[in-house]
Amino acid sequence: MQSSENLEQSDLTGIKTPRRLNKLWQQIRQFRHSKFALLLVWQTSKPLLVLLTIASLIAGLAPVGMAWIGQLLVDEIVQQHQSGGHWQGAAMYLALEGGLFCLMLAAQRGISFSGELLKAQLTQHVLQQVLAKSTRLSVAQLEDAEFYNKLNRIRTEAFERPVQLVLRLFQYLQHLVSLLGLAGVMWQFSPWLILLLICGAVPGFIAETWFSGSAFRLFNWQSPDTRRQSYLETVLTRDDHVREVRLFQLGSLMVKQHQAIFEKLYGADRALTTKRESWGVVLGWLGALLFYGSYLWVILQTIRGELTLGQLTMFVMLFRQGQASLTAMLLTLSGLYEDNLYISTLVDFFDTPEPGMEGHLEQGASPGSGIEFINVSFCYPGQQKYSLKQVSFTLKPGKTLALVGENGAGKSTLIKLLTRFYQPESGQILLDGTPLHDWQQEALYRRLGVIFQDFNRYQLPVFDNVGLGDPMVWSLAAMTEPDTEQQKRVQQAAKDGLANDFIQRLPGKYQTQLGRMFEDGVELSGGQWQKIALSRAFMRESADILVLDEPTAAMDSVAEAELFDYLRSTVENKMLVLISHRFSTVRHADLILVIEEGEIIEKGDHQQLIELQGHYSRMFQLQAQAYQ
Numbered sequence: 001m002q003s004s005e006n007l008e009q010s011d012l013t014g015i016k017t018p019r020r021l022n023k024l025w026q027q028i029r030q031f032r033h034s035k036f037a038l039l040l041v042w043q044t045s046k047p048l049l050v051l052l053t054i055a056s057l058i059a060g061l062a063p064v065g066m067a068w069i070g071q072l073l074v075d076e077i078v079q080q081h082q083s084g085g086h087w088q089g090a091a092m093y094l095a096l097e098g099g100l101f102c103l104m105l106a107a108q109r110g111i112s113f114s115g116e117l118l119k120a121q122l123t124q125h126v127l128q129q130v131l132a133k134s135t136r137l138s139v140a141q142l143e144d145a146e147f148y149n150k151l152n153r154i155r156t157e158a159f160e161r162p163v164q165l166v167l168r169l170f171q172y173l174q175h176l177v178s179l180l181g182l183a184g185v186m187w188q189f190s191p192w193l194i195l196l197l198i199c200g201a202v203p204g205f206i207a208e209t210w211f212s213g214s215a216f217r218l219f220n221w222q223s224p225d226t227r228r229q230s231y232l233e234t235v236l237t238r239d240d241h242v243r244e245v246r247l248f249q250l251g252s253l254m255v256k257q258h259q260a261i262f263e264k265l266y267g268a269d270r271a272l273t274t275k276r277e278s279w280g281v282v283l284g285w286l287g288a289l290l291f292y293g294s295y296l297w298v299i300l301q302t303i304r305g306e307l308t309l310g311q312l313t314m315f316v317m318l319f320r321q322g323q324a325s326l327t328a329m330l331l332t333l334s335g336l337y338e339d340n341l342y343i344s345t346l347v348d349f350f351d352t353p354e355p356g357m358e359g360h361l362e363q364g365a366s367p368g369s370g371i372e373f374i375n376v377s378f379c380y381p382g383q384q385k386y387s388l389k390q391v392s393f394t395l396k397p398g399k400t401l402a403l404v405g406e407n408g409a410g411k412s413t414l415i416k417l418l419t420r421f422y423q424p425e426s427g428q429i430l431l432d433g434t435p436l437h438d439w440q441q442e443a444l445y446r447r448l449g450v451i452f453q454d455f456n457r458y459q460l461p462v463f464d465n466v467g468l469g470d471p472m473v474w475s476l477a478a479m480t481e482p483d484t485e486q487q488k489r490v491q492q493a494a495k496d497g498l499a500n501d502f503i504q505r506l507p508g509k510y511q512t513q514l515g516r517m518f519e520d521g522v523e524l525s526g527g528q529w530q531k532i533a534l535s536r537a538f539m540r541e542s543a544d545i546l547v548l549d550e551p552t553a554a555m556d557s558v559a560e561a562e563l564f565d566y567l568r569s570t571v572e573n574k575m576l577v578l579i580s581h582r583f584s585t586v587r588h589a590d591l592i593l594v595i596e597e598g599e600i601i602e603k604g605d606h607q608q609l610i611e612l613q614g615h616y617s618r619m620f621q622l623q624a625q626a627y628q
Ligand SMILES: Nc1ncnc2c1ncn2[C@@H]1O[C@H](COP(=O)(O)OP(=O)(O)OP(=O)(O)O)[C@@H](O)[C@H]1O
Pocket: 143, 380, 383, 387, 405, 406, 407, 408, 409, 410, 411, 412, 413, 414, 453
């Protein structure tokens, strides 16, 4: 990441010439991403793109035509004035110019019409593609801080960039066509004039490109700070954070911190803006000097009789139009460059390799042989310390496995490997005798019913909150009224998850909106939410591997006892993996693994581990004493 000092150096004055040229070339190369945006528009709506092209060409050429006709009109008036002749010729030129003006108005409307429609369509198209891509990426990629940063930049900045870029590109085309037309007409005065105008425009072009690059680098450099700022905004305003913030009196401290970040960001922004605008004024003056120099030359030529009054009028019109087009082009250009840079993040994101759906097997080599971890070790990307070391165990169908250990021991990590969110660094995980990575994704996930420690609290009605556990039921019910079969399944899952009783007492029962994000939403208690999450996991009838990461942490002890009675009665051929700090939960498991710093230090059932008089036994005694 670039420091602010480096940014300071990246202005027009601080870098040696070859490096500067190289950097400039790199910056000009950024424009290549325009192709990507154009392709997106082409995919989104071909007719709108064609309309935009035609309208931009007309809007660009019409002023040139009007200037040309203006010249003929003035010369005609002068001639008829001297000879006292006819008015028809002048009227015809006037009508022609009026017609062109109307055409230009229509073209401008055509541009805004196609622009508005494209904006709506293309933004949605890009958003859809980003969301679809995110669903194809692995959990490991999405948990990576750098990648998260990139995704965040895209979310805050990049969705609208392709459409902005295309609209700007067409504005640019319009002005370019205008300028080319003007240059063609100016040729009759002198080719030198054209050269002079180009010389006036080039420094501005380079400076704008340069400063847009700095603005983008600044944006990237500021990105973590901006994220911190928006995080503080969330903590200060969200209802689930507000109690703790009040109690610890963090409010004013956080507001101050927010302001401090703003000041840091503002300082860098101000420095860049000052430099950019100062250079803009100086280079703008240079352009103006060249313009007015050529104006003077045309006036002198007219006084000498070398040019007609009509030509002088045309020159004035061309001159004004040329100035406006050049200024607009420069402004468009800097925006265009900026858009290209932001789109490069989007292109990068789309180019991120997707983890292949490794396997294609829907069945294991020896069905019924359960889960086997063989010497599995794992270290999170970018970390030094192993979170799991040489872990080995077997879990057969119909059996319950409990994982115990202190915070940070590696229990949830083991679940992340079992659910194939991460791949082991060494060792193997087998399901029914087949390595996990050979399983087809869908077949594997059909067999898993999981509630995570930080399960989702969907701001949806109760029915959906539970029904989501089986996407088939949910997607059907979400589109039509749920039929009785679907209702029965959701209700049964809620009964199994111990949620049915309190759901029946909610104002709208299964139709009650949960959470406070939407109107009339009912907020549940922590334990009630946990029962909803549990019910969701029970929706998966196909799942024979139930993974419950602290499923009763927020539940009362009656609910906990009920849940484990139920689990014992249903487990039959299922495999149950439990993580819990409560020994009342753990003690019934067939196999208990005690994990410390990623290693299994004790293994056995409750009785064996108590007899071992080791770590488990000590923890058990401690908890038992606490209840006495
Ligand atoms: N996404 C991650 N990236 C890097 N390190 C991680 C990540 N998640 C967990 N860790 C580290 O891996 C180790 C094991 O964490 P894990 O979440 O598996 O512990 P745990 O036993 O489930 O703890 P707890 O009882 O608190 O839930 C910890 O040292 C933790 O800091």
